Every structure is written in C-alpha cells, then in structure tokens.
Amino acid sequence: MKRLIVIAALVGAAPALADEGMWTYNNFPAAKVKEKYGFEPNQQWLEKLRLGAVRLAGGCSASFVSPDGLVMTNHHCARGCIEQLSTAKQDYLANGFYAKTQAEEKQCPAMEVNQLVEITDVTEQLNKATQSMTGKQYSDTLKAEMAKVEKACANGDDKVRCDLVTLYQGGKYNLYKYRRFQDVRLVFAPEHAIAFFGGDPDNFEFPRYDLDVTFVRVYQDKQPVKTPDYFKWSEHGAKENELTFVAGNPGRTSRALTIAELEYIRDVSMPKTLMHLSELRGMLTEFQKRGPEQKRISSNLLFGVENALKASKGRHEALLDKKFFATKVAAEQELRKKVDANAELKKKYAGAWDEIAKAEAQLVNLRKDLGFIEQGQGLSSSLFGIAKTLVRAGDELPKDNGQRLREFNDANQPALKAQLFSPAPIYPELEIARLTFGLTKLREELGTKHPFVKKVLGKESPEQVATRVVKGSKLRDVKARQALFDGGKKAVDASKDPMIQLALLVDPDARAIRKKFEEDVESVIKKNSELVAKAKFDIYGTSQYPDATFSPRVSFGSVKGYTEDGQQVAPITQMSGTFEHATGQEPFALPKSWVKSEKVITGTTPMNFVSTNDIIGGNSGSPVVNKNHEVVGLVFDGNIQSLGGEYGFDESVNRTVSVHSEAIIEALQKIYGANRVLEELRPGSTKVAPVKANPAG
CATH class of the missing domain: 2.40.10.10 (Trypsin-like serine proteases)
Structure with missing residues (x-):
C-alpha cells in the first residue's frame, strides 16, 4: 500500500483556506x-x-x-x-x-430513507440534567434524558425519526428530526461488474472507471x-x-480524540480488527468456491469485509506514521498547556485527559469479552442477531422508555421492527459457516477454560453448535418472529427454538459485560470528552467542525x-x-x-x-x-x-x-x-x- 502522509492541523487553528471539514x-x-x-x-x-x-x-x-x-x-x-x-x-x-x-x-426488504427537516440545539437541557454527575449516575441520567427528548420529538409518529446527536465529543447535543420513509423500491441498477469495475485492486485508487x-x-x-x-x-x-x-452523512472521524484513545486504536483494537477481517475474508473466499449459488449469497458480505479491511489498513498506516502522530501529540500538549496556564480552566478541565487514559486502560482488559460476548464477533449470525433482539425486547419493552437499552427506546422502535421483520432471505449454509467461524474465534480468543466458552460449546465443536441451532431454528419465518415479539417475555422464555435458547443462555453474560463497559469505560470517556471539548471551546472558540x-x-x-x-x-x-x-x-x-x-x-x-x-x-x-x-x-x-x-x-x-x-x-x-x-x-x-x-x- 502506498505510504500515507497526512498533515494534521493543530487543534486551535484550522488551515485558513483549506477545503477541510465536514460541517453541520x-x-x-x-x-x-x-x-x-x-x-x-x-x-x-x-x-x-x-x-x-x-x-x-x-x-x-x-x-x-x-x-x-x-x-x-x-x-x-x-x-x-x-x-x-x-x-x-x-x-x-x-x-x-x-x-x-x-x-x-420492487420493494427493498429493509431499506429506510431519512430526510432531515429540523435541527434543535438541546445542549443546555442535557447539561442541566447531568450536572455534577459521574459514573453510573451520569450514564443512566444521560441515557434517560436522551430517550425523553427523542420520544417527545417523534411523538409516536412512525413517519418521524428523531436522533439526538452528540457533537464535539459531548460539547454539544443537537436533536435531528427526520421524515422517515420505509417503503423504498428499486428502480435501476447496473451490473456489479461495472458498478465495482476493478474490484478490490482498484478500491480506494484513482484513476477509476x-x-x-x-x-x-x-x-x-x-x-x-x-x-x-x-x-x-x-x-x-x-x-x-x-x-x-x-x-x-460521513460515518465517523476521530480527529478530536485524545492521544490515549488514538494509542488504544493504533496499538490494540486496529491490529486485532485487521487480523479478524483478514481471517473472515479467507473464510468467505473459501465459501464462495463451493459453487455459484454460494458465491451469489455471500458476495455482499465479502464485499463489505474486503472494503473494511482495505480501509482499516489505510487508517492504521496513518496512525503508524510518526510525523503525523507527532502532530497529534503536539496539538494535545498545546491545549493542555493553555488549560494549565489558567487557574479557572485548570480546575475545571485539567484532569479530563488522565481520566480518559484510565478508562482506555480498563478497555484493554474488557476488550475481548466485550467484542466476543456482547458485540457479536463470537456469535456472528443473522439468525442469532434476530434471536438476541427478541430476547432483549421481551425484557426491555415493559420498562419505562428512559430505562431501556437505547436501541429499544420508543424513538428507535420503527427502525428496529423494520429490521426484525424484514422478509430478506436468510441462507442456512452461510449462517452455519459464519457462526462456525465466530464460535471458533471465540474459543481461540477467550480460551477453552473461559466460563463463557464452556457454557456455549459444552462438549460440542463450534461447527456442531452452529449446525444444530441454525438447522433447528424457525426464525427464518417472519411470522415466527412476529409471534415471539408479540408474545413478549413469556413467549420467548417458553420457546423451544434452539437459536432463542442460545440467546437466552448467553444474555446474562452479555448484559453484564455491557453494563461494566458502559459504567466503567463509556461513561467516563463521555463525561471527560465533554470537558475536553468545553476546554477547546473556551480557548479556541466554536468555529471548528465536529467529528463525523x-x-x-x-x-x-x-x-x-x-x-x-x-x-x-x-x-x-x-x-x-x-x-x-x-x-x-x-x-x-x-x-x-x-x-x-x-x-x-x-x-x-x-x-x-x-x-x-x-x-x-x-x-x-x-x-x-x-x-x-x-x-x-x-x-x-x-x-x-x-x-x-x-x-x-x-x-x-x-x-x-x-x-x-x-x-x-x-x-x-x-x-x-x-x-x-x-x-x-x-x-x-x-x-x-x-x-x-x-x-x-
């Protein structure tokens, strides 16, 4: 890959006339x-x-x-x-x-189009709700207040979508109100051969055709x-x-992260991501060699994996560039020096960077359990994702809106239901291959003595578990999903579907690791990132663009x-x-x-x-x-x-x-x-x- 040379502007001064910025x-x-x-x-x-x-x-x-x-x-x-x-x-x-x-x-099984119609600044409301709070109290209160704001905005109308957007790492909060369109139909598409002409070799290259x-x-x-x-x-x-x-709608940039956060990405998460994507690409490549139908049903997944792999390589290379990284270090040092030089600012903000660094150290210890138990790396299957959603819906929906996991709050339910009840085909052979791969990596990363590995695999191999739960599941049938969703917790708990039983088996462990992450890592980073952002506002003003x-x-x-x-x-x-x-x-x-x-x-x-x-x-x-x-x-x-x-x-x-x-x-x-x-x-x-x-x- 060609060497990347990226010049980062110092935090305080964007280039005067550069075409830089993804602006709100x-x-x-x-x-x-x-x-x-x-x-x-x-x-x-x-x-x-x-x-x-x-x-x-x-x-x-x-x-x-x-x-x-x-x-x-x-x-x-x-x-x-x-x-x-x-x-x-x-x-x-x-x-x-x-x-x-x-x-x-032809109607797309699971596509949603959003048109932004209104932006409201709700920073003051959220800051007031979480004032002087830290840890679990801060996390719970912020989540509840965000759910409250989004629910009031949508007001029960499924044709409206409201997202509370965190900007400047928590320095500002904007409420985005959209018109939601969930009936989207395909009109024209060229052949894949010209749409992705040049394939992976030409991806992220120019000239292009x-x-x-x-x-x-x-x-x-x-x-x-x-x-x-x-x-x-x-x-x-x-x-x-x-x-x-x-x-x-740029997905994510990390231009305002602290050095501790960038070091975690560079040294811990990105190398593991590259390894995982490389091995997943290998598995899918072999799967495609089974026949033309296997190639057809897995082509979209392989496309996404190859694209993510090449993009991740480029990002990692940027972080490994010593000159570039030195500019990020210099920018943070300049900001912290200015904060320390002002007694009032020092009192309010000086400790934020160290608190983020402590949280990142915690994340190093949680990373494997979080990724493989809660975030899907170990249970990588569309059917398992459906089962997990049904199990959690049974537990979450009876709760007050503000107390639920965010993906189950009222404002997010139309999108959740569209995905859950999508008639998009699910292919058992691909499901077995994906789940076998995930369970194999779970055992490899967590170790055979890990209680969770023992709980999931028992005396079976990853392939045996994957084959049993996929072939025995009825969740490919949208009507079966609907019945379990409508029946709530009672119906889910009584289900004999092996995929539902697997989701019920692992959910307590997954919830526990998510809770620990949200309270010990995420809430600390959110709260202190908010302080870092406010320090930047106090010193440099608000004329900068926020991360995507x-x-x-x-x-x-x-x-x-x-x-x-x-x-x-x-x-x-x-x-x-x-x-x-x-x-x-x-x-x-x-x-x-x-x-x-x-x-x-x-x-x-x-x-x-x-x-x-x-x-x-x-x-x-x-x-x-x-x-x-x-x-x-x-x-x-x-x-x-x-x-x-x-x-x-x-x-x-x-x-x-x-x-x-x-x-x-x-x-x-x-x-x-x-x-x-x-x-x-x-x-x-x-x-x-x-x-x-x-x-x-």
Missing part, C-alpha cells in the same frame, strides 16, 4: 467559502441542500433527483437490497435491474412521494477547478488533480478509458451490455473525477452539486491517501472520487435504454434513440 448545517463557514471561491451560501441555499440530500439508515448517503421521489445512491449502498431481491434464477447483482414501468419497481450508481424510489401509502426539494441535473457536469459541494457522527454534513471543495509518486494525476477520466482498462478477466471484465455498446458511446464523455471535498465512509452515495444545486457527480469512494482522513486532512492529496453526472446519462441512454429514469433526470433527453442493451428487468 447550523455551523457552516459560508464566509470561508466566499473568501476562497467567491460564492457565499446563505441559509436559504443551505436549507435547499439539506432537504435534497437524504440518508440511508443502513449506513450510506443519497439524494432526491426528481419531484416524484426518485433517489440516487451508489450501487454498493443498495447491494443488500439488490441481493435480497435476487434468486438463483434471476441474479440482479450479476445482470442488473431496470423497472420499465412503475408497477415493476466505475458506474457505481443505483436509483430507488420512496413511497408512502403505496404512492411515490412528492419531493419538491430535489436536485436538478447539470447540463455539463463537473469541470476542472469548479466549486463543488458534497451533502452526505453519521449525521448530515456539508463539505466544499473543487475538482482538482494531485501528485502521486512524483506523477501528476489528472482529475477526470473518460469513458473510453474504461474499455482500455478492461482485460476481460475479473475484476476487470466489462459486462456484455458495455462490450456491445463500445462503438456507440462517446468516448470523451467524462467517467469519474476527483475533488478536494473532505469525506469519510458513510459519504458513499452523496450527491456532488454545484453552486446552483445541480448534480455534477455522485460520490462513491476516496483515494488511498484519504484513508488517513479519519484522523486528519491533507488537501494536497486527500481526494473524493465520484461518478461524473455525464457518465450516468450516457450509460442510461446508450447502454441501458432506461428512458423512464432518463426522462426524470433530464427531461427531453429521451429524444435520442438509445441502444437497447439494457439489463434484466
């Missing part, structure tokens, strides 16, 4: 954009951007691109839906999908939703040096190349380069529809491009728009240098990689004949006769 809508640096690019987004402009951009609750971004609920996102963000709708006879991942009529649009796009539509009351706040299509798409905005939290953000930048290994990388590739890049062998084999259409495609049409926008995982599917709110591209990746962006930003090499808007139009028109979609995006463009090489419908 209520703290966007409009003056900074004007100073560098001559355009100043006002609040009305930002509001239109916020309403046009949407979030996929499963972990991606998207946008409205027509007044009739048409949503654009990445193919890899919709892979779960595409795979779940596929069968052995009709593989939409391999062959693509196009609904020629509205009636042919991918058509990583999918269109879905949101419905309510069985009709397409009217969406007046949508992004129109640009006439020409992104051009070099053009100002661009990315509106999306998978909540709506805006970044600005421009279409711009960069230098790599002494060579200048041009910012835009062309569609002709796609065919030049092809070898005919996976993952560089183009689908037949593209091979047939090579001569009719305008080769100079822009294909992919890079820009200086600051993004991270979760931004996949974000629209790239110009100052007129017109779509000029679709984010689908970052370059290899961007992987260190979790911890810092270097504008000279950090790049967002996007599908060019003109490539999408060219493909829809000349390869797929997707007239209905094309007409929604760019009315009148269907007058040009398309080549009919469209994928399966």
Whole structure:
C-alpha cells in the first residue's frame, strides 16, 4: 500500500483556506467559502441542500433527483437490497435491474430513507440534567434524558425519526428530526461488474472507471412521494477547478480524540480488527468456491469485509506514521498547556485527559469479552442477531422508555421492527459457516477454560453448535418472529427454538459485560470528552467542525488533480478509458451490455473525477452539486491517501472520487435504454434513440 502522509492541523487553528471539514448545517463557514471561491451560501441555499440530500439508515448517503421521489445512491449502498431481491434464477447483482414501468419497481426488504427537516440545539437541557454527575449516575441520567427528548420529538409518529446527536465529543447535543420513509423500491441498477469495475485492486485508487450508481424510489401509502426539494441535473457536469459541494452523512472521524484513545486504536483494537477481517475474508473466499449459488449469497458480505479491511489498513498506516502522530501529540500538549496556564480552566478541565487514559486502560482488559460476548464477533449470525433482539425486547419493552437499552427506546422502535421483520432471505449454509467461524474465534480468543466458552460449546465443536441451532431454528419465518415479539417475555422464555435458547443462555453474560463497559469505560470517556471539548471551546472558540457522527454534513471543495509518486494525476477520466482498462478477466471484465455498446458511446464523455471535498465512509452515495444545486457527480469512494482522513486532512492529496453526472446519462441512454429514469433526470433527453442493451428487468 502506498505510504500515507497526512498533515494534521493543530487543534486551535484550522488551515485558513483549506477545503477541510465536514460541517453541520447550523455551523457552516459560508464566509470561508466566499473568501476562497467567491460564492457565499446563505441559509436559504443551505436549507435547499439539506432537504435534497437524504440518508440511508443502513449506513450510506443519497439524494432526491426528481419531484416524484426518485433517489440516487451508489450501487454498493443498495447491494443488500439488490441481493435480497435476487434468486438463483434471476441474479440482479450479476445482470442488473431496470423497472420499465412503475408497477415493476420492487420493494427493498429493509431499506429506510431519512430526510432531515429540523435541527434543535438541546445542549443546555442535557447539561442541566447531568450536572455534577459521574459514573453510573451520569450514564443512566444521560441515557434517560436522551430517550425523553427523542420520544417527545417523534411523538409516536412512525413517519418521524428523531436522533439526538452528540457533537464535539459531548460539547454539544443537537436533536435531528427526520421524515422517515420505509417503503423504498428499486428502480435501476447496473451490473456489479461495472458498478465495482476493478474490484478490490482498484478500491480506494484513482484513476477509476466505475458506474457505481443505483436509483430507488420512496413511497408512502403505496404512492411515490412528492419531493419538491430535489436536485436538478447539470447540463455539463463537473469541470476542472469548479466549486463543488458534497451533502452526505460521513460515518465517523476521530480527529478530536485524545492521544490515549488514538494509542488504544493504533496499538490494540486496529491490529486485532485487521487480523479478524483478514481471517473472515479467507473464510468467505473459501465459501464462495463451493459453487455459484454460494458465491451469489455471500458476495455482499465479502464485499463489505474486503472494503473494511482495505480501509482499516489505510487508517492504521496513518496512525503508524510518526510525523503525523507527532502532530497529534503536539496539538494535545498545546491545549493542555493553555488549560494549565489558567487557574479557572485548570480546575475545571485539567484532569479530563488522565481520566480518559484510565478508562482506555480498563478497555484493554474488557476488550475481548466485550467484542466476543456482547458485540457479536463470537456469535456472528443473522439468525442469532434476530434471536438476541427478541430476547432483549421481551425484557426491555415493559420498562419505562428512559430505562431501556437505547436501541429499544420508543424513538428507535420503527427502525428496529423494520429490521426484525424484514422478509430478506436468510441462507442456512452461510449462517452455519459464519457462526462456525465466530464460535471458533471465540474459543481461540477467550480460551477453552473461559466460563463463557464452556457454557456455549459444552462438549460440542463450534461447527456442531452452529449446525444444530441454525438447522433447528424457525426464525427464518417472519411470522415466527412476529409471534415471539408479540408474545413478549413469556413467549420467548417458553420457546423451544434452539437459536432463542442460545440467546437466552448467553444474555446474562452479555448484559453484564455491557453494563461494566458502559459504567466503567463509556461513561467516563463521555463525561471527560465533554470537558475536553468545553476546554477547546473556551480557548479556541466554536468555529471548528465536529467529528463525523453519521449525521448530515456539508463539505466544499473543487475538482482538482494531485501528485502521486512524483506523477501528476489528472482529475477526470473518460469513458473510453474504461474499455482500455478492461482485460476481460475479473475484476476487470466489462459486462456484455458495455462490450456491445463500445462503438456507440462517446468516448470523451467524462467517467469519474476527483475533488478536494473532505469525506469519510458513510459519504458513499452523496450527491456532488454545484453552486446552483445541480448534480455534477455522485460520490462513491476516496483515494488511498484519504484513508488517513479519519484522523486528519491533507488537501494536497486527500481526494473524493465520484461518478461524473455525464457518465450516468450516457450509460442510461446508450447502454441501458432506461428512458423512464432518463426522462426524470433530464427531461427531453429521451429524444435520442438509445441502444437497447439494457439489463434484466
């Protein structure tokens, strides 16, 4: 992997004119954009951007691109839906999908779209509720107050989603109110071979030649939703040096973490994560060799594992860079020095860093039990996840809202039920393989003498346990899940389903380790991170952007190349380069529809491009728009240098990689004949006769 060099700004001073930051809508640096690019987004402009951009609750971004609920996102963000709708006879991942009529649009089994409609600052309310509290009291009170705020916001309406978002590591709390759409239907998806052209070797690289796009539509009351706040299509798409905005939902950054937290990631958690993902990739690769059906049903899981593995390698490499890490140490030392120099600030904040360091030391001791008993590494199975949810629902739902585990509070229940009762297929052979792997790693990591290992395995092997509980379970049937959920604790406790019995067996241990983590580690880090954030506010002000939290953000930048290994990388590739890049062998084999259409495609049409926008995982599917709110591209990746962006930003090499808007139009028109979609995006463009090489419908 190429060496990453990431330059971190000191805590107190972001680069004056760098395109850095994943900014909230209520703290966007409009003056900074004007100073560098001559355009100043006002609040009305930002509001239109916020309403046009949407979030996929499963972990991606998207946008409205027509007044009739048409949503654009990445193919890899919709892979779960595409795979779940596929069968052995009709593989939409391999062959693509196009609904020629509205009636042919197929409902995704478990997809939710969120549109942010309101932001409220509730920092004062939460700080007042937890004032002077620490430990368990702080943790319990904060959880209860957050549940109270979210419940009042949603007010029992399943079409509303309210998330209380922690910003600046607890320095601020904002309540985000969304419109929730849970009837989402697949409209168009190209073949996997072009959506992920180049596969893992090209992942996080540039130049790229991918058509990583999918269109879905949101419905309510069985009709397409009217969406007046949508992004129109640009006439020409992104051009070099053009100002661009990315509106999306970056998942997580760790730029404001303390050195103790970064050291834990670098030295403890990340090496273990890399090992686990590598071994899981090996297991899935072998599983795929069993046959074409095994390959089909596990392809989405393997895609996610390979993507996570490559991203984790890049992040770990950034933390191992001594020069980079030294800038993080210097930034913390500067802040602590300023705190210590002021008697009042020292009294309030000086001990926070040491308390976080103590909590991280505790986490080292809890890590294995937490990961393998509570967080799913040892019991990695969709069926077990369902069983665990049913067991805990029976215990949690009778409690007062504020006393429940957060995933079971009233505000979160619509999303929980959508996942729990999803009709998405579950494949026993894959379930057995995954659970066998997890139980094997559990025994390996915790040791054969660990009480939990003895409890779970008894005299059986991991494969025997996995085979017995998967084959004997009825939880693949949605009606069986519904009956247990409706019957509550009594029905769950009486169930003879072996997967439910396994979940009942391990739940006391899992709850105990979660409780210890929340009280001894999480609450300490939250409380003291809040103090560190307040110290930064007191010294540097509030003009900084918060770390990403998978909540709506805006970044600005421009279409711009960069230098790599002494060579200048041009910012835009062309569609002709796609065919030049092809070898005919996976993952560089183009689908037949593209091979047939090579001569009719305008080769100079822009294909992919890079820009200086600051993004991270979760931004996949974000629209790239110009100052007129017109779509000029679709984010689908970052370059290899961007992987260190979790911890810092270097504008000279950090790049967002996007599908060019003109490539999408060219493909829809000349390869797929997707007239209905094309007409929604760019009315009148269907007058040009398309080549009919469209994928399966």
